[in-house]
Amino acid sequence: MSFAEATAVQSSGPGRYAGEILPGWDIAGNANGGYLLSIAGRALADATGRPDPVSVTVHYLAPGAAGPVSIDTRVLRAGRRFATATAQLHGTDRQLLSVLGTFGDLSTPDRDAPTLVSGGPPELPAPDDCSAAEPGELFPPPFMGKVELRLHPDDSRFLDGVRTGTALIRGWFRLRGDEPTDTIALLTAADALPPTVFNLDLPLAWVPTLELTAHVRRRPAPGWLAVAVRTRFVDAGFLEVDGEFWDSDGSLVAQSRQLALVPRPAG
């Protein structure tokens, strides 16, 4: 099944959509947060009539299990270039996500706009020389079977007890089966890499995301995305995760930032 099918929604009333959290997109039974955001993103793209998320924020209210979901959208403003809307995504018994987003049409990049780019794609060995994150029963989670991730060998030895001491994970991302990464799939990419803090001296435990914001600059060129996620401040019980997403043309396609809770030692 394609990613497009796995995130599809159907109109079920004015501003209302029905979708489904499919089995296998989970991490220890809870659906990946980026995958959930992509489902809400499909509803918002339809509701606003704009295909591309420009800035999208999600707050996670409860973990999502496989099963049907409903999404209530509300368009707050539809302007010439952008439209802003909210989405409330509910599972069978409770609300899972609240989303606020501005959507647009990124099919024709603004090539005349001034440009200043300080930074570039992360240094990465070729995808075949990286560590394939193949899914296990619990970890690596089933979700890893749904997308293709190749992690920088230096950053991905935490399962073997080797931590770099730097809260950085670099890798390649693409959808399976050569399906192009559209801008809605970038919302899944934004939450696809393992927690940065697995490379610190912290428990390899669930790192609950309170909130994730993704900014999409352009539609990705075909091929692998080069991704870097890093954390600079594990402090006061919170940590931020900043992601950069570069396409095969070497262009920045998206940035992301999460606020998450610091995992605590058991007991």
Add this chain to the structure above:
Amino acid sequence: MSFAEATAVQSSGPGRYAGEILPGWDIAGNANGGYLLSIAGRALADATGRPDPVSVTVHYLAPGAAGPVSIDTRVLRAGRRFATATAQLHGTDRQLLSVLGTFGDLSTPDRDAPTLVSGGPPELPAPDDCSAAEPGELFPPPFMGKVELRLHPDDSRFLDGVRTGTALIRGWFRLRGDEPTDTIALLTAADALPPTVFNLDLPLAWVPTLELTAHVRRRPAPGWLAVAVRTRFVDAGFLEVDGEFWDSDGSLVAQSRQLALVPRPAG
């Protein structure tokens, strides 16, 4: 008038609040976006029963002029530590802001949580050796009379035509009259500095913010905040502005990120 008074809201029905955009908090007639967010923040703190914004995102729908506003809040989830809610802020004739936020109580910092801090406050001369941004009729804008800003002399000569070439502005921030900066005032601080791109070879023009997200880690200690805002990617017609806010104890109190539109040359 204190900042607390300038951002005060009164309950006007279930989940509903009345407030006022005061004259003088504007930039060329449009109220500062951080100030508007603080008004919505007061409503959300009351609606959730939690005093401190932990993660707040605002999308700006229309510029706000001085006058009455109404704020409709909706609490989506109230948990043990956090509560998540939305706020729609309307002026007299249209919606100005849509806000999604998670609030909590940061009065007792989690001192046992693991800590890793990569980075520190920006290098700044003492406040008295910085450039006071005193308000003019148009620029510096009237807003500058409502808060105290002292900018790094190296970063603040763009009005004299001296651009550093680096999209970075550092400075000190505090409220006037020794009023303590509470966590709601941090939302104003998050949008208080001049646009980073004024230090690039771009027009000194309005830089419209589509979206701003602030993460608050802790309540600031009394005194000046050291602030740095920087932009790494002016690309595809958009730019991000990343802010860091450090209190007088040298602790990170907040991070912010905006997505804005690149100002274009006139004509």
